[in-house]
Amino acid sequence: MNVAAEIEKLREYCKERSIPLTQQRLEVYRELVWSRDHPSPEEIHRHLREKYPTISLATVYNNLEALSRMGFARKINPLSDHARFDGDTSEHCHFICTSCKSVYDVDPKTIKGAIVPDPDSFDHEITRKQIQYVGICNLCINNTREGN
Numbered sequence: 001m002n003v004a005a006e007i008e009k010l011r012e013y014c015k016e017r018s019i020p021l022t023q024q025r026l027e028v029y030r031e032l033v034w035s036r037d038h039p040s041p042e043e044i045h046r047h048l049r050e051k052y053p054t055i056s057l058a059t060v061y062n063n064l065e066a067l068s069r070m071g072f073a074r075k076i077n078p079l080s081d082h083a084r085f086d087g088d089t090s091e092h093c094h095f096i097c098t099s100c101k102s103v104y105d106v107d108p109k110t111i112k113g114a115i116v117p118d119p120d121s122f123d124h125e126i127t128r129k130q131i132q133y134v135g136i137c138n139l140c141i142n143n144t145r146e147g148n
């Protein structure tokens with residue numbers, strides 16, 4: 001994703017709705033879009049603190065929640081322990097490694113036999129799809145092998 005273009009979209013969105021866009025919200029969003037590894041609020045906070053030593057974790061968290069409500073971020077709860085956020089709000093699936101807790105984007109078309117439900121065949125209204133595959137990533141599999 002083009003970070004500058006995404007930030008411009010957020011600026012436009014806020015301007016059109018007369019929502020004040022704080023510097024902190026902008027920086028949280030920049031960090032989220034720039035980081036492609038589905039960061040946790042703690043990770044974003046760690047990075048931002050280097051530039052803004054006074055920024056609190058609560059501020060980061062609140063801004064991520066607000067960005068999610070505005071449709072600029074997606075909250076994913078990989079293993080229902082702690083939240084991770086995705087700056088890419090397009091329809092896509094995730095693979096979550098239970099060992100190293102990495103979250104990767106995956107294209108279900110590359111997984112043979114993967115079942116992607118057809119919303120038209122379902123008698124409820126689907127407003128959002130979130131498909132997660134959970135397992136052990138290649139890196140972790142190889143690390144275990146080397147350890148033996």
Ligand SMILES: [Zn+2]
Binds near residue numbers: 097098099140
């Ligand atoms: Zn892993």
Ligand SMILES: [Zn+2]
Binds near residue numbers: 086
């Ligand atoms: Zn993603």
